[in-house]
Amino acid sequence: MVFIGGAGNMAGAVIGGLVGSGYPAERIVATGRNKQKLAEFAARHGVEVSADNVAAVAGADVLVLSVKPQMMKALCQELAEAVSDRKPLVITLAAGIPLAAYQRWLGRGVPIVRAMPNTPALVGAGATGLFAGEGVSAAQKHIAEQMAEAVGIALWVDEEAGIDQVIAVSGSGPAYYFQFMESMIDAAEKAGMSRADAERLTLQTALGAAKLAMASEVDVAQLKRNVMSPNGTTERAIQCFQSGGLPELVAQAMHDCAARAAEMARELDN
Incomplete structure (x- = not known):
């Protein structure tokens, strides 16, 4: 499982929750720009770290995108070739970006789950809304749910517009x-x-x-x-x-x- 922007607060909370619940730390890679922060993060959680997003994605089956919404398009375009070839499960933690945009940026056929966590995830008491796009298998939905439940509760919505309601209730x-x-x-x-x-x-x-x-x-x-x-x-x-x-x-x-x-x-x- 690769977390792009994984050394940030929200992704860090999810990684900490996963490791704390028994997910093998050695199967997690977190990327970031600051090498000192990455080293500190690796020491704290026992996970692998990388400053190279493309290299980290190369062998990933699950890719968690945890960057600011304004940075997401450029990131997806950077990763598009690797992602469109391998088609890992992509879980995005960014608010406000519809699946249609990810499909344009990453390529058709990539299974994508939109996740809307909230800040109490930082203390293991989060509430996360989830929406699965076309092509997301039951096994992949289980992975996304497992990730969300590592820091609180998870709730699936049937329509993408339901994520907006999740934001209004628990996100904000x-x-x-x-x-x-x-x-x-x-x-x-x-x-x-x-x-x-x-x-x-x-x-x-x-x-x-x-x-x-x-x-x-x-x-x-x-x-x-x-x-x-x-x-x-x-x-x-x-x-x-x-x-x-x-x-x-x-x-x-x-x-x-x-x-x-x-x-x-x-x-x-x-």
């Missing part, structure tokens, strides 16, 4: 929670609590709420009601959120996020 979702946590911390500090105490309580509450929701057999709406007493403190706070239009604002934000993902796909495709 961590930032929504960070925004809400930031607002809670700021409000607590303004009310007189020290910022350190406000941050500690806010982050632990967010962690506890997520763990409770995942462990519970009831949905989050019921869990919310379980915290609320009639005419109590929590009910007053929730009424404030609802009267202020929070549910509608969240829906609009997610709609705009998915719309921007579709726009980026068109821009990057051109």
Whole structure:
């Protein structure tokens, strides 16, 4: 398995997860430009490293592309000859680039999976959306799923447009929670609590709420009601959120996020 740009944060998290879950480190190659960083990465994870993308791809059965979207076209054109000859499974971690673009850049007949991970993958708690293009076998889908599950959970979507919805929910979702946590911390500090105490309580509450929701057999709406007493403190706070239009604002934000993902796909495709 070859990771192009593999010494970066996201690919590094995936590689660390794979090795930690028992995938043989000697079967992984990570490429990058900085030789010192590559040497440090090899020492940390026990994988092979290379500064030569084309040479690394030559014997690959699975190729993971982990570079910025703006760099992807040039990278694919660099690798096109090797990839079109060997036709390895290509898994792309870049947001916004449609399969049609990869097929033009790499050649028809190359099996491609679009993967949309999120930043909690860096701590093994990620959520990754997956979409398989034409020609991806069941065995290759299993490989992509295994890779995603090394750093969290994986979810397949049936249509490529579903990746935009994944971006709106989980790809960009961590930032929504960070925004809400930031607002809670700021409000607590303004009310007189020290910022350190406000941050500690806010982050632990967010962690506890997520763990409770995942462990519970009831949905989050019921869990919310379980915290609320009639005419109590929590009910007053929730009424404030609802009267202020929070549910509608969240829906609009997610709609705009998915719309921007579709726009980026068109821009990057051109």
